[in-house]
Amino acid sequence: MKLLAELGAWALGALAAIGRLAIFTAETVSHLLRPPYYPREFGQALIQIGWFSLPVVGLTAIFTGGALALQIFAGGARFNAEAVVPQIVAIGMVRELGPVLVGLMIAARVTSSIAAEIATMKVTEQIDALVTLSTNPMKYLTLPRVLAATLAMPVLVGVGDIIGIFGGFLVGVERLGFNAQVYLQNTVDFLETRDIVSSLVKGAVFGFIAALLGCYYGMRSGRGAMGVGRATKGSVVAAAVLILAANFLLTEAFFSA
């Protein structure tokens, strides 16, 4: 009986959390249609999320692309399929590794930063101060960040895809002995429009999730340093899990047929 009661309480708690997040999401999106807007805050968020994430995205992608090329070459050698390295690197980076790794890096860098910043603002009464200054915190803090992440992430994923393929190209040509021109030609010939579109759509969805969860956990932070720490940790874990779940659903939607 006690186990059932605990399970029931856990299920109710989970449903309530889903409901709160759904309401928060709907409220955020609804502010897209209701002025005032804060373009300065949006611009700053775009620079923070988009521009300053480029180094970490680039480094992650180039090493992943290079490692992928080595793995495919070694694995392909077991059945004389070493020549497929350019194609598999391209499809692997664009369809999966590019969006997912960039999404996870953004969850680590941006979600944590947003959650910590907003949670600190909450703990120090800056959110209350915004309200008393006739400024809706959802419009001023949440919408600019979520919008900026949703728009910046496809660009970051695109850059990550290109750099990842370049990483594979470098390893393929310099280490594995591929002809540079043939490698590039195979990459271009093998990629389809659907691969690129799916990559960019995944980027937008992951960016939305990453920023939204940072804002959500920040706004719901508890008191004190422990509250800020919990909000930050919770936001990164939730964003990472939701990004991976969304990735599965989007892959199913784009490529299941």
Place this chain on the structure above:
Amino acid sequence: MIELTGVMKAFGSNEVLRGVDLTVPKGESMVVIGGSGTGKSVLLKCVLGLIAPDAGTIRIGGRDVSGAAHAAFLDHFGMLFQGGALFDSLPVWQNVAFRLLRGSLKRPKAEARAVALDKLRRVGLGADVADLHPAELSGGMQKRVGLARAIATDPEIIFFDEPTTGLDPIMAGVINDLIREIVVEMGATAITITHDMASVRAIADDVAMLHRGKVRWCGPISEMDASPDPYLDQFIHGRADEPIETLR
């Protein structure tokens, strides 16, 4: 005039406000005193609309300010927060002119900056601090900047939440004097919550003592010391003996 009638608020089983009745006449300075955890901050947040009361009414200028009227109320309102609540990412002058740079009260940037510098001067700060960030200021200076922000749009109602907490006695005296001067000069209706009896004597026209979620005593500052109420007497003299329970 601010009127609270039967305001109640509970968090779970913890009944913080148990039917608060309080009237602050227009242009008067009301100071709410009471021990820690008696609901002073919750009361202020209820008036501000940051927390919805479970029961009771809050009327400002004769109008219920819940719902759509709340935004209009905030346009004529200023608040000094306990910790300043300055925005770290903005320089001092943009903190002060926050309202004048966006929203319905938006003005050209140069004009907003001029107002900010004027308000900073009013609280005793020079133009040299205008471009600093809040983290570069001392606690006393942050309070002054918070005060300048609270009065930036010449509000009709101002709230002060523990205005002297964390300040040395000299700086606390300076902030108390500033608050009194500003309230008198602007003719604003003010509510201050504090534990600091020096603040009470410097700022208040009227005093209300909150105890166990209700107004225990309310009256003019001139009658406070002569009040026979044992709870008030204990509080203003800071004694640890009864009737107010203390943990030792």
